[in-house]
Amino acid sequence: MSNLDKLIEQSKKAYVEIATAYDAADINQKIALSDSVQKAQSTLVALQTANLAQSVTVTDADLAEMSRLRAKINNAAELQSAITGIIGLVSKFLV
Numbered sequence: 001m002s003n004l005d006k007l008i009e010q011s012k013k014a015y016v017e018i019a020t021a022y023d024a025a026d027i028n029q030k031i032a033l034s035d036s037v038q039k040a041q042s043t044l045v046a047l048q049t050a051n052l053a054q055s056v057t058v059t060d061a062d063l064a065e066m067s068r069l070r071a072k073i074n075n076a077a078e079l080q081s082a083i084t085g086i087i088g089l090v091s092k093f094l095v
Contacts, residue, residue, distance in 0.1 A: 003058035004051055007090075010066045011044050014086050017073045029076075036083040043090045056093045065089055 001009075022030060022037050050056050066089060072082035 003060065003063060004056050004093075006063055007058045007066060007093075008044075008047055008051055010063065010070065011047060011086070011090055014066065014070045014073065015040055015044050017070065018079075018083055018086075021073055021076070021079055025076075029079075033080060033083070036080060036087070039087055040083050043087050043094070046094050047090050050094055058093065062089065 018037055018040055022033055025033060047056075066086070069082050069085040069089065072078040072085070075082075
């Protein structure tokens, strides 16, 4: 499995974790997170599309960063920064 495939797999898992945290959030948190959650979803779709072109190189450091960001998702205080970090990480592979 290529690093890109691994990143896509981790991104999918991260999105599921984000969506789960979003569903469990109170209304004020949902309002604050709504745009970020939608952007995370669209970024994941774009990464999957980039995978079709096979023009992306993902390093082991990128995979480690995704793992670090995923670990922050379950901490409510860090959820927003985790989402922003994941979007930023995945976006660097989108041309």
